[in-house]
Amino acid sequence: MCTEEDETEKVSYQEAVGCLLYLVQGSRPDIAFAVNDVSRFNAKHGKANWTAVKRIFRYLKDTINLKLHFKGAETLNGFSDADWASDIDKRRSCTGFAFNPRGGAISWRSKRQPTVALFSTEVEYMAAVVQEATWLKQFGAEIDECFKKEHILIACDNQSAIKLAETNCFRSRSKHIEVWHHHIRDRINDGTIAVRYISTEEMAADNLTKAVPSNKHQLCLNKMGLNIKN
Template sequence: MMIKLGFSRCEVDTSVFYRRTRSGLIIVLVHVDDCTIAATTIALIMEFKVLIAEHVEITDLGELHWLLGIEIKRDRDRRTISLSQRSYLDSILRRYGFQDLKPVSIPMDTNARLSSAQSPATTAEFAQMRDVPYLEAVGSLMYAALGTRPDIAFAVQTVSRFSKKPGPAHWEAVKRIFRYLKGSTELWLVYGGNQKELVGYADADGSMAEDRHAISGYAFIIYGGAVSWSAKRQDIIALSTTEAEYVAATHAAKEALWLRSLISQVFDTTLDATTLFSDNQSAIALTKDHQYHARSKHIDVRFHFIRWIVERGSIRLIYCPTDDMVADTLTKALPSAKVKHFATELGLAAA
């Protein structure tokens, strides 16, 4: 139907439709039976509503304020758009009886060393955890971590690894994330900053992993707010910090290509090379050097994909000091000052 109305479907995201005319650009985002419309003029939006109503029954809810449980606020004077899940966070705090917990300033204790050894081993320990809603609570946290709260992504990734056999220590870590959210429900993900170009940060850390699998983290920011982020356990066991950072940069490069394709196609623009920051000089050198190295010859060829991306000019890998590495908060537990600093860098701010 959208095709009949003159829209094109985005090739890299099939839920995005767009149409360019002399009057301007209109973009329609579809999720099941919910549609969000953005356009360069109000007239284009009104025209689309009339056209779509001729084919299906619609309910016009007016200007966008809520979408899939996410509150959306526009400040036209400041030219910003802000997203928040505070209502959702309040609801899950009440659901699990955590509304009276004391707030904390970090989502994960920097001294915590969660491991499978803390899982129940005796009948008494299993009985202690029998009625604990661990899976449900972690699932509730995941929606926040994926939606508007990149600052809890690493902590949620960590506790989710123990979902099969959670122990008391794991449950305390889950409660700590809720305590952190209780003290930060008023944080909004804000877009509209001075930094207009798409930039990315890639990092890795394996110092806390009992199974030797490092954690890859990346974040991409445009107009001052994060649009994509990830905290994920690497599939391989890296034999060095350089290898772990190199693998993390490759995963980030793949996401950068997708974002570049989405922006280029929908907005009909040609992007300059996207800056991807890394805090490991050796990993950066490895992306540019095609020579044989005894210490890196074992690295799977699929991770050398980033070399082609850099050589083609799609991505520019630049060194960034660790203190400024935004993706650091996606790979490890950090002290309060760094948690607040990187949350701000990701676009999280109080209303």
């Protein structure tokens, strides 16, 4: 009798996930969360995991005409979001970010955080993508001098996280956050970045951290510059 394990050993799971990872890195930020999720089971996958991979390929087939488009002024803005304790096994949170100069994404990521966050503010604070923003500003400055003068605006939908980043006040609930997480304060003080509040309804990085309804998914596509155009 053929078991589920025997059936899944016959499929090219790792090769399929590798192809999806290539697309994620190159031009399809909209599948980053889903691909990140299925890639966690490369070593040991089951029938449900293989079904999820096939669903991603079906989605790609239905949206084959989606392309990244760029327009408007050259301004480096970013979106940073996190989904608290979404990993039901290890209770780790998922972080997502996207940087959109000229209305189209050039840098994005969806990944599980390496540590367990104790409350949602800490999650959003760790999700502040300071290192990526700093590198993008330095890279942009080599191309255009205007990037040296302007800060990168990062949108976050957690007001407590923004206040924690902008002040040096001691708080008993946040004293355990590692020192390197406070690196964001230095980058705010030296003008490299600025953080602003944005409502969850307008957060473009939502589909990088969780499964979202179709209308929200479409909003995220539009904000990241993924559109069907000739």
